Amino acid sequence: MRRGTVYTETVVYLAPERFAADVPYQVAIVALDGGDKLTVRIEGERVSIDDRVAEAESRDGVAYFRKTT
Amino acid sequence: MRDFRQVAIVGAGKTAFGAFDGKDLRTLAVEAGRKALANANAAPEAIESFYLGNFAGPEFTGQNHLAPYISTALGMAGIPSTRYEAACASSGAAFFQAFFAVASGVYDVVMVAGVEKMTCQPTPRVTEILAGAGDCATEVNAGSTFPSLFAMIARRHMHDFGTKREHLAAVAVKNHSNGALNPDAQMRKTITLEQAMNGRPIAEPLTLYDCSLISDGAAAVVLCAADRAREFGAKPVKVLGVAQASDFVALDRKPDITTFPALRAAARKAYAMAGVGPKDIQFAELHDCFTIAEIVAMEDLGFIERGRGGFFSFEGGTRRDGPMPINASGGLKSKGHPVGATGAAQICDVVQQLRAEAGDRQLARHSLGLAQNLGGSGATCVVTILGVD
Numbered sequence: 541m542r543r544g545t546v547y548t549e550t551v552v553y554l555a556p557e558r559f560a561a562d563v564p565y566q567v568a569i570v571a572l573d574g575g576d577k578l579t580v581r582i583e584g585e586r587v588s589i590d591d592r593v594a595e596a597e598s599r600d601g602v603a604y605f606r607k608t609t
Numbered sequence: 610m611r612d613f614r615q616v617a618i619v620g621a622g623k624t625a626f627g628a629f630d631g632k633d634l635r636t637l638a639v640e641a642g643r644k645a646l647a648n649a650n651a652a653p654e655a656i657e658s659f660y661l662g663n664f665a666g667p668e669f670t671g672q673n674h675l676a677p678y679i680s681t682a683l684g685m686a687g688i689p690s691t692r693y694e695a696a697c698a699s700s701g702a703a704f705f706q707a708f709f710a711v712a713s714g715v716y717d718v719v720m721v722a723g724v725e726k727m728t729c730q731p732t733p734r735v736t737e738i739l740a741g742a743g744d745c746a747t748e749v750n751a752g753s754t755f756p757s758l759f760a761m762i763a764r765r766h767m768h769d770f771g772t773k774r775e776h777l778a779a780v781a782v783k784n785h786s787n788g789a790l791n792p793d794a795q796m797r798k799t800i801t802l803e804q805a806m807n808g809r810p811i812a813e814p815l816t817l818y819d820c821s822l823i824s825d826g827a828a829a830v831v832l833c834a835a836d837r838a839r840e841f842g843a844k845p846v847k848v849l850g851v852a853q854a855s856d857f858v859a860l861d862r863k864p865d866i867t868t869f870p871a872l873r874a875a876a877r878k879a880y881a882m883a884g885v886g887p888k889d890i891q892f893a894e895l896h897d898c899f900t901i902a903e904i905v906a907m908e909d910l911g912f913i914e915r916g917r918g919g920f921f922s923f924e925g926g927t928r929r930d931g932p933m934p935i936n937a938s939g940g941l942k943s944k945g946h947p948v949g950a951t952g953a954a955q956i957c958d959v960v961q962q963l964r965a966e967a968g969d970r971q972l973a974r975h976s977l978g979l980a981q982n983l984g985g986s987g988a989t990c991v992v993t994i995l996g997v998d
Binding site for chain 2: 547552562589600
């Protein structure tokens with residue numbers, strides 16, 4: 541399971557048609573433990589920069605991360 | 610810089626920017642092209658090559674093969690006509706190519722045009738087309754939109770440097786106050802800091818007032834070898850420096866998203882070519898697709914130290930009467946942002962200031978100006994330095 545730290549994030553209110561049902565949703569760039577960065581969707585509780593997160597699932601090639609304590 | 614010829618701009622023309630139901634893509638481009646020719650007092654037959662900047666004409670309108678589609682309508686059948694695509698820096702990239710075609714001696718007289726017709730699509734579809742300038746397989750697939758990419762830049766800039774929400778709003782307030790005086794601007798109204806702070810959220814922390822507009826419009830310039838400039842009608846403007854650079858398309862590939870390395874690289878080269886530095890530049894048109902982009906650009910160009918762009922803006926440093934006037938035209942925020950036209954339009958706006966033809970927006974110091982055009986979240990950048998004697 542991939543883990544990392546939130547490098548930056550936003551909550552999207554205006555989305556293309558294919559994501560319209562998800563609005564508002566949170567997108568983050570996560571600095572993965574090990575060095576790479578990854579753009580992910582955040583599930584559950586909203587996150588802020590420097591929060592620790594872990595991968596919860598992967599759907600349609602998109603990683604969904606959740607806040608960890 | 611090698612031994613290239615000097616190049617001058619001898620004609621500039623723009624359409625108004627806005628939502629124009631009755632004007633299709635070609636009509637807009639032809640209107641700008643004719644204005645540039647008339648401004649140069651040049652016949653279409655004088656143009657030897659045509660460089661078109663356009664981001665997504667096929668997606669917005671269905672029409673492809675746009676450069677000859679437009680150049681023939683301008684009465685320029687027969688000459689090389691090619692479209693350049695570099696997202697929102699498309700006509701900056703076209704200008705860069707056109708400059709070197711003249712500087713190298715291949716042609717004496719060429720035209721650069723930029724055009725985009727966007728309002729024919731509903732906003733969610735526009736958002737989707739614009740997202741195509743990002744990395745579709747990764748960041749876009751995860752739900753990133755262009756506002757969201759710049760929102761993430763803003764969040765990190767706020768975290769690292771203490772940039773505040775009201776600093777972003779101050780950029781929008783200033784650009785609207787300039788655009789209100791621009792007869793060609795799409796949104797000619799002033800806004801208050803409170804309005805800008807409390808706009809409808811688009812991608813936190815950005816509100817509607819942090820985002821540039823969805824626009825139709827076109828712009829064109831005629832470039833020529835400087836030693837032939839006197840053959841044309843309008844006061845020539847010297848192209849002192851122009852440079853283009855590139856970077857990763859995906860924002861998450863960049864080590865630090867609070868700076869645009871392509872902008873820094875293009876600026877360094879353009880300054881060296883022109884033999885000037887940031888302190889010499891008297892005014893600039895910067896690519897404020899989102900308020901944070903103007904703040905990062907002024908830092909990357911060296912107008913202000915890193916991290917201080919938001920504070921400088923909030924303190925009034927970039928107003929028309931400030932030490933470094935930025936976007937006296939109203940910028941993309943108020944003037945409008947027909948993406949493929951923006952690079953050429955910025956050059957037209959700098960030319961207008963240099964010729965002292967900017968009316969109520971005319972700046973006190975106007976002999977050396979800079980235009981900066983950004984594509985995507987920083988994957989293409991073009992910096993152009995223009996001057997008059």
